[in-house]
Amino acid sequence: MTHAASLFLNRPLMLSSARSALLKRSFESGAGAEAFFGEREADAASYEVVQGVALIPVSGVLLPGRGWSWSGATYYQDVRKALSAALDDASVSRIALMVNSPGGTVSECFDTAEMIYQARGDKPIWAILNDAAYSAAYAIASAADFITVPQMGGTGSIGCVGMHVDITDALDKAGIKVTTFQYGVRKTDGYPTTPMSDPARERAQADIDEMGDFFVQTVARNRGMSADVVRNTQAGTFLGRHGVEIGLADQIATPEEAIAAFLKL
Known part of the structure:
Protein backbone atom coordinates (compact mmCIF):
# COMPACT_ATOMS: atom_id res chain seq x y z
CA MET A 1 0.00 0.00 0.00
CA THR A 2 1.38 3.43 -0.94
CA HIS A 3 1.56 6.27 1.55
CA ALA A 4 -1.17 8.12 -0.34
CA ALA A 5 -3.49 5.12 -0.18
CA SER A 6 -2.90 4.81 3.57
CA LEU A 7 -4.32 8.32 3.98
CA PHE A 8 -7.72 7.09 2.76
CA LEU A 9 -8.24 3.42 3.47
CA ASN A 10 -9.80 2.43 6.80
CA ARG A 11 -9.95 5.99 8.11
CA PRO A 12 -12.81 8.49 8.26
CA LEU A 13 -13.14 10.96 5.41
CA MET A 14 -15.04 14.17 4.80
CA LEU A 15 -15.43 14.13 1.02
CA SER A 16 -18.31 15.01 -1.27
CA SER A 17 -20.29 11.98 -2.44
CA ALA A 18 -19.06 12.40 -6.02
CA ARG A 19 -15.40 12.47 -5.00
CA SER A 20 -15.90 9.54 -2.61
CA ALA A 21 -17.35 7.53 -5.49
CA LEU A 22 -14.34 8.35 -7.66
CA LEU A 23 -11.96 7.29 -4.90
CA LYS A 24 -13.89 4.06 -4.38
CA ARG A 25 -13.75 3.31 -8.10
CA SER A 26 -10.03 4.08 -8.17
CA PHE A 27 -9.30 1.50 -5.49
CA GLU A 28 -11.69 -1.07 -6.99
CA SER A 29 -9.89 -0.82 -10.33
CA GLY A 30 -6.54 -1.39 -8.64
CA ALA A 31 -5.24 2.13 -9.21
CA GLY A 32 -3.20 3.82 -6.53
CA ALA A 33 -4.19 7.01 -4.78
CA GLU A 34 -1.58 8.80 -6.89
CA ALA A 35 -3.93 8.38 -9.87
CA PHE A 36 -6.57 10.20 -7.84
CA PHE A 37 -4.34 13.25 -7.43
CA GLY A 38 -1.95 13.36 -10.34
CA GLU A 39 1.80 13.80 -10.43
CA ARG A 40 3.94 15.31 -7.69
CA GLU A 41 4.71 18.99 -7.83
CA ALA A 42 6.73 21.44 -5.76
CA ASP A 43 5.08 23.14 -2.80
CA ALA A 44 3.31 26.37 -3.70
CA ALA A 45 3.78 29.64 -1.88
CA SER A 46 1.80 29.76 1.36
CA TYR A 47 -0.10 32.93 0.44
CA GLU A 48 -0.10 35.95 -1.83
CA VAL A 49 -0.77 39.50 -0.61
CA VAL A 50 -2.95 41.74 -2.78
CA GLN A 51 -3.58 45.26 -1.47
CA GLY A 52 -3.26 44.07 2.12
CA VAL A 53 -5.34 40.92 1.63
CA TRP A 70 0.40 15.97 -5.49
CA SER A 71 -1.21 18.44 -7.83
CA GLY A 72 -4.71 19.29 -6.77
CA ALA A 73 -4.15 18.79 -3.03
CA THR A 74 -3.82 21.14 -0.06
CA TYR A 75 -2.35 20.17 3.30
CA TYR A 76 -3.86 21.27 6.58
CA GLN A 77 -0.53 22.10 8.22
CA ASP A 78 0.27 24.39 5.29
CA VAL A 79 -3.06 26.19 5.76
CA ARG A 80 -2.39 26.64 9.48
CA LYS A 81 1.15 27.83 8.85
CA ALA A 82 -0.05 30.33 6.24
CA LEU A 83 -2.79 31.60 8.55
CA SER A 84 -0.36 32.06 11.44
CA ALA A 85 2.09 33.91 9.20
CA ALA A 86 -0.65 36.15 7.75
CA LEU A 87 -1.90 37.03 11.23
CA ASP A 88 1.64 38.11 12.20
CA ASP A 89 2.34 39.87 8.89
CA ALA A 90 2.15 43.65 9.31
CA SER A 91 1.49 44.07 5.59
CA VAL A 92 -1.68 41.97 5.88
CA MET A 98 -9.71 30.95 -1.46
CA VAL A 99 -11.71 27.74 -1.33
CA ASN A 100 -12.41 25.23 -4.09
CA SER A 101 -12.42 21.72 -2.66
CA PRO A 102 -14.50 18.54 -2.42
CA GLY A 103 -13.18 17.93 1.10
CA GLY A 104 -10.62 15.51 2.48
CA THR A 105 -9.61 13.66 5.62
CA VAL A 106 -11.09 14.13 9.07
CA SER A 107 -7.56 14.06 10.48
CA GLU A 108 -6.41 17.67 11.10
CA CYS A 109 -9.58 19.18 9.60
CA PHE A 110 -11.21 20.29 12.84
CA ASP A 111 -7.91 21.48 14.32
CA THR A 112 -7.50 23.72 11.28
CA ALA A 113 -11.09 24.96 11.43
CA GLU A 114 -10.72 25.71 15.14
CA MET A 115 -7.57 27.76 14.54
CA ILE A 116 -9.44 29.85 11.97
CA TYR A 117 -12.43 30.27 14.28
CA GLN A 118 -10.22 31.36 17.19
CA ALA A 119 -8.50 33.92 14.93
CA ARG A 120 -11.78 35.77 14.39
CA GLY A 121 -11.46 39.32 15.64
CA ASP A 122 -7.71 39.49 15.09
CA LYS A 123 -8.12 40.30 11.40
CA PRO A 124 -11.20 39.96 9.16
CA ILE A 125 -11.30 36.48 7.61
CA TRP A 126 -13.47 35.67 4.62
CA ALA A 127 -13.95 32.34 2.88
CA ILE A 128 -14.25 33.17 -0.83
CA LEU A 129 -15.41 30.18 -2.82
CA ASN A 130 -13.95 29.89 -6.32
CA ASP A 131 -16.49 27.16 -6.88
CA ALA A 132 -17.38 24.78 -4.04
CA ALA A 133 -16.65 24.07 -0.38
CA TYR A 134 -17.87 20.59 0.42
CA SER A 135 -17.47 18.47 3.53
CA ALA A 136 -14.03 19.08 5.14
CA ALA A 137 -13.61 22.19 2.99
CA TYR A 138 -16.93 23.49 4.27
CA ALA A 139 -15.79 22.87 7.85
CA ILE A 140 -12.82 25.13 7.06
CA ALA A 141 -14.95 27.77 5.31
CA SER A 142 -17.56 27.81 8.08
CA ALA A 143 -14.92 28.99 10.55
CA ALA A 144 -14.45 32.28 8.66
CA ASP A 145 -16.31 35.50 9.48
CA PHE A 146 -18.08 35.61 6.10
CA ILE A 147 -18.64 33.20 3.21
CA THR A 148 -19.25 34.07 -0.43
CA VAL A 149 -20.26 31.54 -3.08
CA PRO A 150 -20.73 31.89 -6.86
CA GLN A 151 -24.20 31.48 -8.38
CA MET A 152 -23.44 27.91 -9.47
CA GLY A 153 -20.95 27.21 -6.69
CA GLY A 154 -21.74 24.81 -3.87
CA THR A 155 -21.73 24.41 -0.10
CA GLY A 156 -22.61 21.61 2.28
CA SER A 157 -21.92 17.86 2.39
CA ILE A 158 -21.79 18.14 6.19
CA GLY A 159 -21.08 14.52 6.98
CA CYS A 160 -18.43 11.82 7.27
CA VAL A 161 -17.79 8.58 5.43
CA GLY A 162 -15.63 5.52 6.01
CA MET A 163 -14.61 2.73 3.65
CA HIS A 164 -13.47 -0.82 4.26
CA VAL A 165 -11.90 -2.78 1.42
CA ASP A 166 -12.53 -6.55 1.67
CA ILE A 167 -10.27 -8.53 -0.68
CA THR A 168 -11.01 -11.98 0.76
CA ASP A 169 -13.05 -13.14 -2.27
CA ALA A 170 -10.34 -11.96 -4.66
CA LEU A 171 -7.71 -13.84 -2.66
CA ASP A 172 -9.81 -17.01 -2.68
CA LYS A 173 -10.26 -16.81 -6.46
CA ALA A 174 -6.52 -16.31 -6.87
CA GLY A 175 -5.78 -19.30 -4.66
CA ILE A 176 -4.06 -17.19 -2.03
CA LYS A 177 -4.55 -18.00 1.65
CA VAL A 178 -3.64 -15.38 4.26
CA THR A 179 -3.07 -16.53 7.84
CA THR A 180 -3.34 -13.74 10.43
CA PHE A 181 -1.80 -13.84 13.88
CA GLN A 182 -3.09 -11.20 16.23
CA TYR A 183 -3.22 -10.09 19.84
CA GLY A 184 -6.56 -8.49 20.71
CA VAL A 185 -9.84 -9.51 19.16
CA ARG A 186 -10.34 -6.08 17.55
CA LYS A 187 -6.82 -5.77 16.13
CA THR A 188 -7.81 -6.76 12.57
CA ASP A 189 -11.17 -4.96 12.43
CA GLY A 190 -10.12 -2.88 9.44
CA TYR A 191 -7.82 -5.34 7.65
CA PRO A 192 -8.72 -5.94 3.97
CA THR A 193 -7.78 -9.62 4.40
CA THR A 194 -10.34 -10.06 7.20
CA PRO A 195 -14.11 -9.97 6.62
CA GLU A 210 -19.68 10.65 16.58
CA MET A 211 -17.53 12.54 14.08
CA GLY A 212 -20.55 13.51 12.02
CA ASP A 213 -22.29 14.94 15.07
CA PHE A 214 -19.14 16.85 16.00
CA PHE A 215 -19.13 18.27 12.45
CA VAL A 216 -22.75 19.37 12.84
CA GLN A 217 -22.08 21.02 16.21
CA THR A 218 -19.00 22.78 14.81
CA VAL A 219 -20.86 24.24 11.84
CA ALA A 220 -23.81 25.25 14.05
CA ARG A 221 -21.45 27.16 16.36
CA ASN A 222 -19.41 28.70 13.54
CA ARG A 223 -22.45 29.86 11.58
CA GLY A 224 -24.75 30.70 14.48
CA ASN A 232 -31.37 18.10 8.64
CA THR A 233 -29.31 18.93 5.57
CA GLN A 234 -28.42 15.21 5.72
CA ALA A 235 -25.02 15.90 4.14
CA GLY A 236 -26.70 17.31 1.04
CA THR A 237 -24.96 19.78 -1.25
CA PHE A 238 -26.55 23.10 -2.21
CA LEU A 239 -26.04 25.38 -5.19
CA GLY A 240 -25.35 29.06 -4.65
CA ARG A 241 -28.49 30.80 -3.42
CA ASP A 250 -23.69 34.79 3.33
CA GLN A 251 -23.61 36.21 -0.17
CA ILE A 252 -23.64 35.28 -3.85
CA ALA A 253 -20.50 36.63 -5.52
CA THR A 254 -17.82 35.67 -7.98
CA PRO A 255 -14.32 35.53 -6.47
CA GLU A 256 -13.52 38.85 -8.20
CA GLU A 257 -16.63 40.52 -6.78
CA ALA A 258 -15.93 39.13 -3.32
CA ILE A 259 -12.33 40.32 -3.27
CA ALA A 260 -13.41 43.78 -4.48
CA ALA A 261 -15.98 43.97 -1.67
CA PHE A 262 -13.44 42.69 0.88
CA LEU A 263 -10.97 45.39 -0.16
CA LYS A 264 -13.58 48.06 0.66
CA LEU A 265 -13.88 46.98 4.31
Whole structure:
Protein backbone atom coordinates (compact mmCIF):
# COMPACT_ATOMS: atom_id res chain seq x y z
CA MET A 1 0.00 0.00 0.00
CA THR A 2 1.38 3.43 -0.94
CA HIS A 3 1.56 6.27 1.55
CA ALA A 4 -1.17 8.12 -0.34
CA ALA A 5 -3.49 5.12 -0.18
CA SER A 6 -2.90 4.81 3.57
CA LEU A 7 -4.32 8.32 3.98
CA PHE A 8 -7.72 7.09 2.76
CA LEU A 9 -8.24 3.42 3.47
CA ASN A 10 -9.80 2.43 6.80
CA ARG A 11 -9.95 5.99 8.11
CA PRO A 12 -12.81 8.49 8.26
CA LEU A 13 -13.14 10.96 5.41
CA MET A 14 -15.04 14.17 4.80
CA LEU A 15 -15.43 14.13 1.02
CA SER A 16 -18.31 15.01 -1.27
CA SER A 17 -20.29 11.98 -2.44
CA ALA A 18 -19.06 12.40 -6.02
CA ARG A 19 -15.40 12.47 -5.00
CA SER A 20 -15.90 9.54 -2.61
CA ALA A 21 -17.35 7.53 -5.49
CA LEU A 22 -14.34 8.35 -7.66
CA LEU A 23 -11.96 7.29 -4.90
CA LYS A 24 -13.89 4.06 -4.38
CA ARG A 25 -13.75 3.31 -8.10
CA SER A 26 -10.03 4.08 -8.17
CA PHE A 27 -9.30 1.50 -5.49
CA GLU A 28 -11.69 -1.07 -6.99
CA SER A 29 -9.89 -0.82 -10.33
CA GLY A 30 -6.54 -1.39 -8.64
CA ALA A 31 -5.24 2.13 -9.21
CA GLY A 32 -3.20 3.82 -6.53
CA ALA A 33 -4.19 7.01 -4.78
CA GLU A 34 -1.58 8.80 -6.89
CA ALA A 35 -3.93 8.38 -9.87
CA PHE A 36 -6.57 10.20 -7.84
CA PHE A 37 -4.34 13.25 -7.43
CA GLY A 38 -1.95 13.36 -10.34
CA GLU A 39 1.80 13.80 -10.43
CA ARG A 40 3.94 15.31 -7.69
CA GLU A 41 4.71 18.99 -7.83
CA ALA A 42 6.73 21.44 -5.76
CA ASP A 43 5.08 23.14 -2.80
CA ALA A 44 3.31 26.37 -3.70
CA ALA A 45 3.78 29.64 -1.88
CA SER A 46 1.80 29.76 1.36
CA TYR A 47 -0.10 32.93 0.44
CA GLU A 48 -0.10 35.95 -1.83
CA VAL A 49 -0.77 39.50 -0.61
CA VAL A 50 -2.95 41.74 -2.78
CA GLN A 51 -3.58 45.26 -1.47
CA GLY A 52 -3.26 44.07 2.12
CA VAL A 53 -5.34 40.92 1.63
CA ALA A 54 -3.58 37.59 2.17
CA LEU A 55 -4.96 35.03 -0.27
CA ILE A 56 -4.58 31.54 1.22
CA PRO A 57 -5.43 28.68 -1.16
CA VAL A 58 -7.63 25.85 0.12
CA SER A 59 -8.07 23.80 -3.03
CA GLY A 60 -8.31 20.22 -4.18
CA VAL A 61 -8.39 17.30 -1.77
CA LEU A 62 -7.45 18.29 1.80
CA LEU A 63 -4.86 16.09 3.50
CA PRO A 64 -3.00 15.94 6.82
CA GLY A 65 0.66 16.91 7.00
CA ARG A 66 2.81 19.13 4.82
CA GLY A 67 6.02 19.23 2.81
CA TRP A 68 5.08 16.84 -0.01
CA SER A 69 2.44 17.34 -2.64
CA TRP A 70 0.40 15.97 -5.49
CA SER A 71 -1.21 18.44 -7.83
CA GLY A 72 -4.71 19.29 -6.77
CA ALA A 73 -4.15 18.79 -3.03
CA THR A 74 -3.82 21.14 -0.06
CA TYR A 75 -2.35 20.17 3.30
CA TYR A 76 -3.86 21.27 6.58
CA GLN A 77 -0.53 22.10 8.22
CA ASP A 78 0.27 24.39 5.29
CA VAL A 79 -3.06 26.19 5.76
CA ARG A 80 -2.39 26.64 9.48
CA LYS A 81 1.15 27.83 8.85
CA ALA A 82 -0.05 30.33 6.24
CA LEU A 83 -2.79 31.60 8.55
CA SER A 84 -0.36 32.06 11.44
CA ALA A 85 2.09 33.91 9.20
CA ALA A 86 -0.65 36.15 7.75
CA LEU A 87 -1.90 37.03 11.23
CA ASP A 88 1.64 38.11 12.20
CA ASP A 89 2.34 39.87 8.89
CA ALA A 90 2.15 43.65 9.31
CA SER A 91 1.49 44.07 5.59
CA VAL A 92 -1.68 41.97 5.88
CA SER A 93 -4.87 43.66 7.10
CA ARG A 94 -7.38 40.99 5.96
CA ILE A 95 -7.27 37.29 5.17
CA ALA A 96 -9.14 35.51 2.38
CA LEU A 97 -9.39 31.73 2.25
CA MET A 98 -9.71 30.95 -1.46
CA VAL A 99 -11.71 27.74 -1.33
CA ASN A 100 -12.41 25.23 -4.09
CA SER A 101 -12.42 21.72 -2.66
CA PRO A 102 -14.50 18.54 -2.42
CA GLY A 103 -13.18 17.93 1.10
CA GLY A 104 -10.62 15.51 2.48
CA THR A 105 -9.61 13.66 5.62
CA VAL A 106 -11.09 14.13 9.07
CA SER A 107 -7.56 14.06 10.48
CA GLU A 108 -6.41 17.67 11.10
CA CYS A 109 -9.58 19.18 9.60
CA PHE A 110 -11.21 20.29 12.84
CA ASP A 111 -7.91 21.48 14.32
CA THR A 112 -7.50 23.72 11.28
CA ALA A 113 -11.09 24.96 11.43
CA GLU A 114 -10.72 25.71 15.14
CA MET A 115 -7.57 27.76 14.54
CA ILE A 116 -9.44 29.85 11.97
CA TYR A 117 -12.43 30.27 14.28
CA GLN A 118 -10.22 31.36 17.19
CA ALA A 119 -8.50 33.92 14.93
CA ARG A 120 -11.78 35.77 14.39
CA GLY A 121 -11.46 39.32 15.64
CA ASP A 122 -7.71 39.49 15.09
CA LYS A 123 -8.12 40.30 11.40
CA PRO A 124 -11.20 39.96 9.16
CA ILE A 125 -11.30 36.48 7.61
CA TRP A 126 -13.47 35.67 4.62
CA ALA A 127 -13.95 32.34 2.88
CA ILE A 128 -14.25 33.17 -0.83
CA LEU A 129 -15.41 30.18 -2.82
CA ASN A 130 -13.95 29.89 -6.32
CA ASP A 131 -16.49 27.16 -6.88
CA ALA A 132 -17.38 24.78 -4.04
CA ALA A 133 -16.65 24.07 -0.38
CA TYR A 134 -17.87 20.59 0.42
CA SER A 135 -17.47 18.47 3.53
CA ALA A 136 -14.03 19.08 5.14
CA ALA A 137 -13.61 22.19 2.99
CA TYR A 138 -16.93 23.49 4.27
CA ALA A 139 -15.79 22.87 7.85
CA ILE A 140 -12.82 25.13 7.06
CA ALA A 141 -14.95 27.77 5.31
CA SER A 142 -17.56 27.81 8.08
CA ALA A 143 -14.92 28.99 10.55
CA ALA A 144 -14.45 32.28 8.66
CA ASP A 145 -16.31 35.50 9.48
CA PHE A 146 -18.08 35.61 6.10
CA ILE A 147 -18.64 33.20 3.21
CA THR A 148 -19.25 34.07 -0.43
CA VAL A 149 -20.26 31.54 -3.08
CA PRO A 150 -20.73 31.89 -6.86
CA GLN A 151 -24.20 31.48 -8.38
CA MET A 152 -23.44 27.91 -9.47
CA GLY A 153 -20.95 27.21 -6.69
CA GLY A 154 -21.74 24.81 -3.87
CA THR A 155 -21.73 24.41 -0.10
CA GLY A 156 -22.61 21.61 2.28
CA SER A 157 -21.92 17.86 2.39
CA ILE A 158 -21.79 18.14 6.19
CA GLY A 159 -21.08 14.52 6.98
CA CYS A 160 -18.43 11.82 7.27
CA VAL A 161 -17.79 8.58 5.43
CA GLY A 162 -15.63 5.52 6.01
CA MET A 163 -14.61 2.73 3.65
CA HIS A 164 -13.47 -0.82 4.26
CA VAL A 165 -11.90 -2.78 1.42
CA ASP A 166 -12.53 -6.55 1.67
CA ILE A 167 -10.27 -8.53 -0.68
CA THR A 168 -11.01 -11.98 0.76
CA ASP A 169 -13.05 -13.14 -2.27
CA ALA A 170 -10.34 -11.96 -4.66
CA LEU A 171 -7.71 -13.84 -2.66
CA ASP A 172 -9.81 -17.01 -2.68
CA LYS A 173 -10.26 -16.81 -6.46
CA ALA A 174 -6.52 -16.31 -6.87
CA GLY A 175 -5.78 -19.30 -4.66
CA ILE A 176 -4.06 -17.19 -2.03
CA LYS A 177 -4.55 -18.00 1.65
CA VAL A 178 -3.64 -15.38 4.26
CA THR A 179 -3.07 -16.53 7.84
CA THR A 180 -3.34 -13.74 10.43
CA PHE A 181 -1.80 -13.84 13.88
CA GLN A 182 -3.09 -11.20 16.23
CA TYR A 183 -3.22 -10.09 19.84
CA GLY A 184 -6.56 -8.49 20.71
CA VAL A 185 -9.84 -9.51 19.16
CA ARG A 186 -10.34 -6.08 17.55
CA LYS A 187 -6.82 -5.77 16.13
CA THR A 188 -7.81 -6.76 12.57
CA ASP A 189 -11.17 -4.96 12.43
CA GLY A 190 -10.12 -2.88 9.44
CA TYR A 191 -7.82 -5.34 7.65
CA PRO A 192 -8.72 -5.94 3.97
CA THR A 193 -7.78 -9.62 4.40
CA THR A 194 -10.34 -10.06 7.20
CA PRO A 195 -14.11 -9.97 6.62
CA MET A 196 -15.70 -7.26 8.73
CA SER A 197 -17.75 -8.69 11.58
CA ASP A 198 -21.07 -7.20 12.68
CA PRO A 199 -19.57 -5.83 15.95
CA ALA A 200 -16.69 -4.28 14.00
CA ARG A 201 -19.15 -2.70 11.56
CA GLU A 202 -21.19 -1.30 14.45
CA ARG A 203 -18.08 0.19 16.07
CA ALA A 204 -17.02 1.76 12.79
CA GLN A 205 -20.49 3.25 12.28
CA ALA A 206 -20.48 4.58 15.86
CA ASP A 207 -17.20 6.38 15.18
CA ILE A 208 -18.60 7.90 11.98
CA ASP A 209 -21.75 8.99 13.84
CA GLU A 210 -19.68 10.65 16.58
CA MET A 211 -17.53 12.54 14.08
CA GLY A 212 -20.55 13.51 12.02
CA ASP A 213 -22.29 14.94 15.07
CA PHE A 214 -19.14 16.85 16.00
CA PHE A 215 -19.13 18.27 12.45
CA VAL A 216 -22.75 19.37 12.84
CA GLN A 217 -22.08 21.02 16.21
CA THR A 218 -19.00 22.78 14.81
CA VAL A 219 -20.86 24.24 11.84
CA ALA A 220 -23.81 25.25 14.05
CA ARG A 221 -21.45 27.16 16.36
CA ASN A 222 -19.41 28.70 13.54
CA ARG A 223 -22.45 29.86 11.58
CA GLY A 224 -24.75 30.70 14.48
CA MET A 225 -27.27 28.11 13.27
CA SER A 226 -29.45 25.56 15.00
CA ALA A 227 -27.78 22.14 15.13
CA ASP A 228 -31.10 20.63 13.99
CA VAL A 229 -31.07 22.78 10.85
CA VAL A 230 -27.53 21.71 10.05
CA ARG A 231 -28.25 18.05 10.80
CA ASN A 232 -31.37 18.10 8.64
CA THR A 233 -29.31 18.93 5.57
CA GLN A 234 -28.42 15.21 5.72
CA ALA A 235 -25.02 15.90 4.14
CA GLY A 236 -26.70 17.31 1.04
CA THR A 237 -24.96 19.78 -1.25
CA PHE A 238 -26.55 23.10 -2.21
CA LEU A 239 -26.04 25.38 -5.19
CA GLY A 240 -25.35 29.06 -4.65
CA ARG A 241 -28.49 30.80 -3.42
CA HIS A 242 -29.88 27.63 -1.79
CA GLY A 243 -26.85 27.51 0.48
CA VAL A 244 -27.36 31.18 1.31
CA GLU A 245 -31.04 30.59 2.08
CA ILE A 246 -30.20 27.79 4.51
CA GLY A 247 -27.45 29.83 6.17
CA LEU A 248 -24.41 27.96 4.88
CA ALA A 249 -23.13 31.06 3.04
CA ASP A 250 -23.69 34.79 3.33
CA GLN A 251 -23.61 36.21 -0.17
CA ILE A 252 -23.64 35.28 -3.85
CA ALA A 253 -20.50 36.63 -5.52
CA THR A 254 -17.82 35.67 -7.98
CA PRO A 255 -14.32 35.53 -6.47
CA GLU A 256 -13.52 38.85 -8.20
CA GLU A 257 -16.63 40.52 -6.78
CA ALA A 258 -15.93 39.13 -3.32
CA ILE A 259 -12.33 40.32 -3.27
CA ALA A 260 -13.41 43.78 -4.48
CA ALA A 261 -15.98 43.97 -1.67
CA PHE A 262 -13.44 42.69 0.88
CA LEU A 263 -10.97 45.39 -0.16
CA LYS A 264 -13.58 48.06 0.66
CA LEU A 265 -13.88 46.98 4.31
